[in-house]
Amino acid sequence: MTSTAVFSPGSFGETLAAVIPAGYLAAFDEIWSHVARPGRWFTGAERIEIAEAVRAATPLRLGEQPPAVGELTTDQDVILDTVQRIVTDPGRLSREWFDEVTGRIGLGRYAELVAVVVQVLPVDRFCDLTGRKREPFLAPVAGEPTGGVPDGIADDGAWLPMRTPFRGPNVARALSYVPEDNMMRLGLVRALYSGDRFGDMIWEAGALSRPQVELVAARTSSLNECFY
């Protein structure tokens, strides 16, 4: 799959440019190109709207309550509110809320929406942390969504049906309802985190040891109140 070169080492500044792994930038470029293309359930333009909504999401003020799903008038309102909740308060999502949302927009659009969020947000977050400006999204690619639930998808205990049977962590198949997006975001996970050495407890190639990486991961998960 071809991708447009958007992210360059030089844009991270002289000091960091020398140490930014090329694999990070290649993964970012692939994500940027992929997000702009039609998916299974959304057009490229709709996916870019979701990506822009990720950036527009802001935490609610203290004491402010999100609107009930039933109060939202259009599917677009539901989609934007869902992005807002996943970005700003993921630890408070509930099964009841999920059932209401997917009752309005369907499982496919929900899965793809989540997939776009979790591809865009880490790239933006990395740019923020390294002091780099966020990149504009690419122009959407014309075309219709391909549609269709992939083979081998079944209810296996998560809210979203997943690829079953499966060997590996559930988080790896969590978005297998939209397999092309799931594959893309797993590529980002490999680039930024595990490479091809997830099962190895000793990492010697990077600047951080595996316990150091896992400490950051554990603290970040805890701050987000993530049970998984």
Add this chain to the structure above:
Amino acid sequence: MLLLRASSDAINGQADIEAANGGDVDSGVKLGDQLVSFSETAHAGQSVAAFQAALGPAAFVEAAATVAIFNGLVRTADASGIPLDAGTQMATAGDRDTLGINAYSGAGNSPSDAALGLDGNAAIDLHTAFD
């Protein structure tokens, strides 16, 4: 947390998983205080630029990458409602109880430890932990 413990054990380290909750805990990990503080500063949406001097550029970039991707992974898990992998649930029952993780709303996506007869961390083969 499972991987923090396991990777520390692999190098005969002394990682304290309670550092995942922050506070005045010695993580037992080299530069642990800086890395925990980096994670907290990042989560607060504040600049982490000051950590570059202490961590060095390459480690700084890797810490940023880890924070970034785990912000995607936690949202993947929470928004899809996945349950804990069976091996992980067995291996972390005691740790989750200690850290208060079972109080998180996502706990409702997995069977309770009591229903599975779990009490404390079971020793497991990490290669099957996620099956």
